[in-house]
Amino acid sequence: MLILSGKELTADKLRQMLKEFEDNKTKTEVIRKALILTGIPKRLTKLRNKILKERIKVANPNIRVITRRKLLAQINSHRCELENLCSHPVIYQIQGYGGSRSEEFENAYPTRRYCLACGLFENAADFKCNIMVSNTGTVFSKLSSNDERIVLPEPFRQPRNYIDIWQPLEALLHPVELEIAKSLNLNTA
Numbered sequence: 001m002l003i004l005s006g007k008e009l010t011a012d013k014l015r016q017m018l019k020e021f022e023d024n025k026t027k028t029e030v031i032r033k034a035l036i037l038t039g040i041p042k043r044l045t046k047l048r049n050k051i052l053k054e055r056i057k058v059a060n061p062n063i064r065v066i067t068r069r070k071l072l073a074q075i076n077s078h079r080c081e082l083e084n085l086c087s088h089p090v091i092y093q094i095q096g097y098g099g100s101r102s103e104e105f106e107n108a109y110p111t112r113r114y115c116l117a118c119g120l121f122e123n124a125a126d127f128k129c130n131i132m133v134s135n136t137g138t139v140f141s142k143l144s145s146n147d148e149r150i151v152l153p154e155p156f157r158q159p160r161n162y163i164d165i166w167q168p169l170e171a172l173l174h175p176v177e178l179e180i181a182k183s184l185n186l187n188t189a
């Protein structure tokens, strides 16, 4: 038994304190995520919606070639604008693969990240897999982890399939929001 400032601290009491502390830490992390979601600027969503509309138009087989060309150029320029505007608030990470000896590690691929909002892709810069080293990578320059970002594991099993990010942002973020809501309710219950 430990006595601090005249108070007895049993192992049970300390364990309980630790649990409360950890619960608070989890809650802080969830609130941090919620804040990131609420901080996504309207103009980013607007620009995204513009691109979504242009993509629907361009997919129409009945449009004229010249119109299609114009639209494609517009989409490209809007995507560049979106990438520049985007702070990459929600990122999916696809775990890399170290490769197999039978394939001489040529089937290895780096850990990848992509932004759900603008679609920016990045391979880990420190990827190196061969007979001597196996590092699928953790270093990202544009899509690095920070307090303003949510980095989630890619929810799909197929490592070479990605979520089609060209759907409304609300739909893409819905599972993330559900997770947050669940965590907050669980902790406040």
Ligand SMILES: [Zn+2]
Pocket (backbone or CB within 6 Å): 083, 086, 087, 088, 089, 115, 116, 117, 118, 119, 120
């Ligand atoms: Zn982005």
